[in-house]
Amino acid sequence: MNKQLLLGAEAIALGALDAGISGVYAYPGTPSTEITEYIQKNSGRREQPLRSAWSANEKTAYEAALGMSYAGKRSLVCMKHVGLNVAADAFINSAITGVNGGLVVAVADDPSMHSSQNEQDSRVYGKFAMVPVVEPASQQELYDATRYAFDLSESVLLPVMLRLTTRLAHSRAGVEGKAVRLQNPLNALYAPERFVLMPHNARRQYNNLIAMQERLEELSEHSILNRLIPGTGRTGVLAFGIAFNSVMEVRQAFCLDLPVLKIGHYPLPGKQIKALFNSCDTILVAEEGYPVYEELLRGYFGLQNGKCIKGRLDGSLPRAGELNADTVALALGLAKKEVIAVPGIMVNRPPELCKGCGHRDLYEALNSVMGLHDQHHVFSDIGCYTLGALAPYNAIHTCVDMGASITMAKGAADGGLRPAVAVIGDSTFTHSGMTGLLDAINDRSPLTVIIADNDTTAMTGGQNSSANGSKLQAICLGLGVEKAHLRTIIPLKSHLAENIGVLSEEIAWDGVSVVIAVRECIETAARKKRNPAANP
Amino acid sequence: MQTNIILAGVGGQGILTIAAVIDLAALQSGLIVRQAEVHGMSQRGGAVQSHLRISDREIYSDLIAEGTANLILSVEPLEALRYLPFLSTTGRIVTSTDSFINMENYPAMEEILLELHRTNLPVLVNAAELARKAGSPRTSNMVMLGAAASLTGIAPEEIETAIEKLFRAKGAEIVAMNIRAFRTGEALFQHQATVS
Structure with a gap:
C-alpha cells in the first residue's frame, strides 16, 4: 500500500516537500493551517533541513517566501483567503518583479463561510495579479499540481497561485507520492532592474508581464489540469x-x-x-x-x-x-428527489467557549464593568474569544478583520465614544494589532485594549503565537503605553473581584491603557500534559 | 460496492477517531476512500459531521448527495436526526442514546426517540454503559463503531486490524479494551437484529 491517507491540505504539504522546498511561511487560518502543520511534523525526517515556523502574519510570510525565492530556493507560502488581503501588496507586486526560485502561494478559500467572515474568491486575485492559478479537484491532483506549480513558477519566473477550498482541504483520500527532488542550491539573483520597483523598472516589468499572458494561456491549453x-x-x-x-x-x-x-x-x-x-x-x-x-x-x-x-x-x-x-x-434539470425532512424538534447547536476557558472568566468580569456604563460597546477581533459574541455572554459587538478591534475602538474614541474598549488575542495582536495601538498612543486616543493572552493561536488548533507573556508587555511598553496603565490580570473565577477592579480603573482612565489577561488555553495545556515532548 | 456514511456528533466527542478507523480498514481492503471533515470554529462544542464514502470505483464528490447515505452513525441522539435528509429510504441510523446537552432548548428525550423510531430499523446504543463494561468510558466510540460495523460494507476483521494499528502506540491494554468495546457493539447489533 504506497497510498497514504491525507487531507487535501496535507497533500499540498507532501507535494511541496517532495518538490524540494527550502521553506514554508504561513500564519494559521482555517482551512489552510494543516498544510504548514504537516510540514512542521514531517520535515524532520527529510534529508535536507528546511524552515517551517509560523510567521507573524500573511504579509511577513509572503515577503519572506519571496526573499527565499530571490535567493534561488523554492518556497511555499500558505494562507486562508482573507489572509491574502493582508499579503495582497506583496503578492501583486511579486508578479511585477517575478521570482527566481519557484514560489507557490497556496490559498484556501472558504465558500459557505464555515469558518470565515466572507467567501471571497482568490481566483480574482490571481487574475488581478496576472499570474498562473492552478485549482486541483482531488487530493492526488493537489499533490501532483503542487509539484507542477513549482516547475511552472521556475519556467515562467512568476509566482503561481494554488487555489483550493475548504471541502478539499479538509477531506481525506489516498495519495501516492513520487520521487523526492533535492532543494535548489543558493543562487541569489542580482537583478535590481527587476526587483527595484521604481517607476521606470516597474513599467518595463509590467509590460513584460502583459506580454507573457499569451504564453501563459498556451500553457493552460496543454495543462493536465484542463x-x-x-x-x-x-x-x-x-x-x-x-x-x-x-x-x-x-x-x-x-x-x-x-x-x-x-x-x-x-x-x-x-x-x-x-x-x-x-x-x-x-x-x-x-x-x-x-x-x-x-x-x-x-x-x-x-x-x-x-x-x-x-x-x-x-x-x-x-x-x-x-x-x-x-x-x-x-x-441540469433533474427532478429533486423526495428526502426525509429534518424533524420539527431540531434545534441549533452553535459552538461555544470550552468549559473552563479563561475567556469565560474575562467576559464575566468585563460584562459586569461594562454594565455600569451607558455606552457599553466592545470592539473585538478574530479568535476563540469571538465566541463571546454569543449567549450567554453577548460581550463583544464587532469582529471584522484581524486587528480591527483596536483601530475601530480608536476611531470610535476619536469620535467621542466613552468608554472605548477592545478585546484582542495575543496572536491577533502581533498579527495586526500592534500598529493600531501605536496609532492610538500617537493620537492620545482614550481607549482600553484587553489582550486575552492564552499563550497560543487557539481557534486554529493551538499553533505558537508570535508573542505572549513578558514579550507582549515589552511590546506595549516599547510602543509607548505608560507603565502605570499596563496591567495584568489572571482570568480565573477566584480573581473575579480583583479583575473587575482593574478593568474598572483602566476603562475609567482617560488615556491609552492595556490590560493583559494571562491564562493558558485549556486545550493547549491538556495537550502538553498528554504529550510533553511535542511541546518543549 | 459503495457505502456512504455520515458520522455525527458534537465537537470534541471524537467522531474523527471512528472515521480514522474506518478509513484505514477500507484502505487495507483495497477500497477507495473520501472523507470530508469539519475543522475550525464548529469544533468548539458545536454540531459536527463527517461525510465518509467508500467504494470500489472512483469517487468524485467529497460530499454525500441527499437521500443517498446508507448509514448515519451518531454518537449523540439529537445529532443523528440533524442529517436525516441525507439518509436513503433503505438507510439505517445507528446512534448512541447518551445525550450531550450544552444548550437550553434541547428537546425531550421521548420526542427524540419517537423520531428515531420513525426511521428504518434504528439501532439504539447505550454506548457509555457498554463502554464502562468494556473497561473504560473512553471506548464508547468503538462500541458505536461495533454496532454499525456490519452496515459499513467492510469485514469486521479488517476493522479490528485497523483499531489495533491506530491504538498500538498506546499499549496492548488499550488495544484490547478497544477491541472488547468494538465486539460489545457488534453483539448488541446482532441482538437487536434477532429481537426485531
Missing part, C-alpha cells in the same frame, strides 16, 4: 475546480452523456472553451466560488452569442455557497 470528458449531449458543462466533482457525481449517478470541460489551470484555455461552446447549445458554468468566468462568458450585455448560458447568475445554481451534487442536478 481536460475534456467527452459526451454527445447538446448540453455541456464548464466545471471549475471541485465543481468538477459535483458535476461528475451527477453525470455518473444519472448516466448522463454530457461533455464536461474540467478547468483547473488559469488563465483559461480559450481554444478548449471555444470547442465546447461550438459543440453545445446550452452550457452550464459551474464555479466553486464567485461567478468570475460566468460573468465574462455572458458578456456585459448578456448576448451569449446564441448560446444559453446557465450558472450562478441566472439562478440555475445558487448565487452563494459551495456547490454540491444536489444543486448541480437541479441546474
Whole structure:
C-alpha cells in the first residue's frame, strides 16, 4: 500500500516537500493551517533541513517566501483567503518583479463561510495579479499540481497561485507520492532592474508581464489540469475546480452523456472553451466560488452569442455557497428527489467557549464593568474569544478583520465614544494589532485594549503565537503605553473581584491603557500534559 | 460496492477517531476512500459531521448527495436526526442514546426517540454503559463503531486490524479494551437484529 491517507491540505504539504522546498511561511487560518502543520511534523525526517515556523502574519510570510525565492530556493507560502488581503501588496507586486526560485502561494478559500467572515474568491486575485492559478479537484491532483506549480513558477519566473477550498482541504483520500527532488542550491539573483520597483523598472516589468499572458494561456491549453470528458449531449458543462466533482457525481449517478470541460489551470484555455461552446447549445458554468468566468462568458450585455448560458447568475445554481451534487442536478434539470425532512424538534447547536476557558472568566468580569456604563460597546477581533459574541455572554459587538478591534475602538474614541474598549488575542495582536495601538498612543486616543493572552493561536488548533507573556508587555511598553496603565490580570473565577477592579480603573482612565489577561488555553495545556515532548 | 456514511456528533466527542478507523480498514481492503471533515470554529462544542464514502470505483464528490447515505452513525441522539435528509429510504441510523446537552432548548428525550423510531430499523446504543463494561468510558466510540460495523460494507476483521494499528502506540491494554468495546457493539447489533 504506497497510498497514504491525507487531507487535501496535507497533500499540498507532501507535494511541496517532495518538490524540494527550502521553506514554508504561513500564519494559521482555517482551512489552510494543516498544510504548514504537516510540514512542521514531517520535515524532520527529510534529508535536507528546511524552515517551517509560523510567521507573524500573511504579509511577513509572503515577503519572506519571496526573499527565499530571490535567493534561488523554492518556497511555499500558505494562507486562508482573507489572509491574502493582508499579503495582497506583496503578492501583486511579486508578479511585477517575478521570482527566481519557484514560489507557490497556496490559498484556501472558504465558500459557505464555515469558518470565515466572507467567501471571497482568490481566483480574482490571481487574475488581478496576472499570474498562473492552478485549482486541483482531488487530493492526488493537489499533490501532483503542487509539484507542477513549482516547475511552472521556475519556467515562467512568476509566482503561481494554488487555489483550493475548504471541502478539499479538509477531506481525506489516498495519495501516492513520487520521487523526492533535492532543494535548489543558493543562487541569489542580482537583478535590481527587476526587483527595484521604481517607476521606470516597474513599467518595463509590467509590460513584460502583459506580454507573457499569451504564453501563459498556451500553457493552460496543454495543462493536465484542463481536460475534456467527452459526451454527445447538446448540453455541456464548464466545471471549475471541485465543481468538477459535483458535476461528475451527477453525470455518473444519472448516466448522463454530457461533455464536461474540467478547468483547473488559469488563465483559461480559450481554444478548449471555444470547442465546447461550438459543440453545445446550452452550457452550464459551474464555479466553486464567485461567478468570475460566468460573468465574462455572458458578456456585459448578456448576448451569449446564441448560446444559453446557465450558472450562478441566472439562478440555475445558487448565487452563494459551495456547490454540491444536489444543486448541480437541479441546474441540469433533474427532478429533486423526495428526502426525509429534518424533524420539527431540531434545534441549533452553535459552538461555544470550552468549559473552563479563561475567556469565560474575562467576559464575566468585563460584562459586569461594562454594565455600569451607558455606552457599553466592545470592539473585538478574530479568535476563540469571538465566541463571546454569543449567549450567554453577548460581550463583544464587532469582529471584522484581524486587528480591527483596536483601530475601530480608536476611531470610535476619536469620535467621542466613552468608554472605548477592545478585546484582542495575543496572536491577533502581533498579527495586526500592534500598529493600531501605536496609532492610538500617537493620537492620545482614550481607549482600553484587553489582550486575552492564552499563550497560543487557539481557534486554529493551538499553533505558537508570535508573542505572549513578558514579550507582549515589552511590546506595549516599547510602543509607548505608560507603565502605570499596563496591567495584568489572571482570568480565573477566584480573581473575579480583583479583575473587575482593574478593568474598572483602566476603562475609567482617560488615556491609552492595556490590560493583559494571562491564562493558558485549556486545550493547549491538556495537550502538553498528554504529550510533553511535542511541546518543549 | 459503495457505502456512504455520515458520522455525527458534537465537537470534541471524537467522531474523527471512528472515521480514522474506518478509513484505514477500507484502505487495507483495497477500497477507495473520501472523507470530508469539519475543522475550525464548529469544533468548539458545536454540531459536527463527517461525510465518509467508500467504494470500489472512483469517487468524485467529497460530499454525500441527499437521500443517498446508507448509514448515519451518531454518537449523540439529537445529532443523528440533524442529517436525516441525507439518509436513503433503505438507510439505517445507528446512534448512541447518551445525550450531550450544552444548550437550553434541547428537546425531550421521548420526542427524540419517537423520531428515531420513525426511521428504518434504528439501532439504539447505550454506548457509555457498554463502554464502562468494556473497561473504560473512553471506548464508547468503538462500541458505536461495533454496532454499525456490519452496515459499513467492510469485514469486521479488517476493522479490528485497523483499531489495533491506530491504538498500538498506546499499549496492548488499550488495544484490547478497544477491541472488547468494538465486539460489545457488534453483539448488541446482532441482538437487536434477532429481537426485531
